[in-house]
Amino acid sequence: MLIVTEDICKQVIGRADAFVAVEAVFAAMAKGDAYNFPVIREAIGHADALYGFKSGFDRAGLVLGLKSGGYWPGNMDKGLTNHQSTVFLFDPDTGMLQALVGGNYLTAVRTAASSSISIAHLARKDAKVLGMVGAGHQAGFQLRAAAEQREFNKVVAWNYHPDMLPGLGKVAEEIGLPFEAVEREQLGAEADVIISITAAHEPLLMKDWVKPGTHLACMGTDTAGKQEMDPALLAAATVFTDEVAQSISIGEAQHAIAAGLIVEDAITSIGDVINGNHPGRASDDEITLFDGTGVGLQDLAVASAAARLAEEQGKARQVDF
Numbered sequence: 340m341l342i343v344t345e346d347i348c349k350q351v352i353g354r355a356d357a358f359v360a361v362e363a364v365f366a367a368m369a370k371g372d373a374y375n376f377p378v379i380r381e382a383i384g385h386a387d388a389l390y391g392f393k394s395g396f397d398r399a400g401l402v403l404g405l406k407s408g409g410y411w412p413g414n415m416d417k418g419l420t421n422h423q424s425t426v427f428l429f430d431p432d433t434g435m436l437q438a439l440v441g442g443n444y445l446t447a448v449r450t451a452a453s454s455s456i457s458i459a460h461l462a463r464k465d466a467k468v469l470g471m472v473g474a475g476h477q478a479g480f481q482l483r484a485a486a487e488q489r490e491f492n493k494v495v496a497w498n499y500h501p502d503m504l505p506g507l508g509k510v511a512e513e514i515g516l517p518f519e520a521v522e523r524e525q526l527g528a529e530a531d532v533i534i535s536i537t538a539a540h541e542p543l544l545m546k547d548w549v550k551p552g553t554h555l556a557c558m559g560t561d562t563a564g565k566q567e568m569d570p571a572l573l574a575a576a577t578v579f580t581d582e583v584a585q586s587i588s589i590g591e592a593q594h595a596i597a598a599g600l601i602v603e604d605a606i607t608s609i610g611d612v613i614n615g616n617h618p619g620r621a622s623d624d625e626i627t628l629f630d631g632t633g634v635g636l637q638d639l640a641v642a643s644a645a646a647r648l649a650e651e652q653g654k655a656r657q658v659d660f
């Protein structure tokens with residue numbers, strides 16, 4: 340059995356590895372070769388924490404396992420990240436434990452890979468301004484991954500807690516992009532690509548603020564009751580997702596579906612675009628919206644890549660179990 344620590348994950352998995360692993364598993368999901376098992380997520384009544392499991396099996400990549408973890412909102416005050424998770428990988432032929440892999444860094448890179456895959460496949464090629472809604476732990480990872488997909492020349496950003504914006508501004512500075520904190524209406528008017536990655540429970544962006552041709556990657560809504568977008572925006576957009584079942588139940592589409600503004604059949608798996616079974620963006624004026632709900636198979640895909648690379652590079656610890 341291999342142990343791959345958080346530090347080793349950071350050493351062996353880069354953005355490009357995560358992009359390739361997540362894109363492949365999205366493609367396998369759309370072909371029916373990989374599937375996620377029902378998600379367990381519980382408020383445990385302690386430390387205000389949400390805890391659960393995401394699991395699945397990728398028959399194409401032969402990856403079986405689960406991510407255990409959740410969200411502890413008080414962690415930041417203890418110098419820890421609020422999301423805490425660990426991935427367990429099992430041998431699909433025997434059920435034996437194959438690897439224990441730190442899941443915190445991998446969660447951030449696999450989530451950033453997800454939105455960047457949507458940008459690669461759906462955003463206008465001439466997109467120049469990147470809009471960021473959110474400035475928490477995930478936002479910097481999102482910004483770095485998105486910046487590699489188009490030739491952006493500026494970042495505009497808004498956050499519910501404005502004091503967090505300079506941290507995101509530093510990331511933009513590090514990758515050489517001018518950064519401006521703006522109001523939400525201005526963000527919608529300027530941005531060609533918008534990423535939302537917040538813990539919001541109400542719409543942050545209204546339909547009329549978003550210009551034609553925009554691509555939105557909505558990444559924050561991963562639980563029933565959470566919300567970042569005006570449901571009318573989903574009705575105006577062509578909606579894509581990592582997994583339709585999650586999109587309509589715990590993703591951003593849950594609200595537009597509940598309001599009867601869109602139907603499930605109108606939501607397309609991003610894997611169908613990757614596989615060439617859906618054309619993706621149809622025109623320069625179309626608003627495309629990716630509902631990135633976060634599936635267990637993403638975690639397993641990057642954890643499996645991390646275990647393989649760590650073993651190849653002699654960095655994984657072998658333990659008899």
Ligand code: NAD
Nearest residue numbers: 450473474475476477499500537538539558559631632633
């Ligand atoms: P974080 O705690 O570091 O940051 C939270 C962010 O949400 C900050 O920008 C904060 O200002 C903002 N926020 C908090 N309360 C808000 C409110 N009431 N209205 C609007 N904004 C508010 O968290 P993080 O690790 O950056 O994660 C952000 C969100 O992304 C979380 O909700 C998390 O569950 C979600 N997430 C989704 C995926 C996925 O795959 N889709 C993966 C990881 C995290």
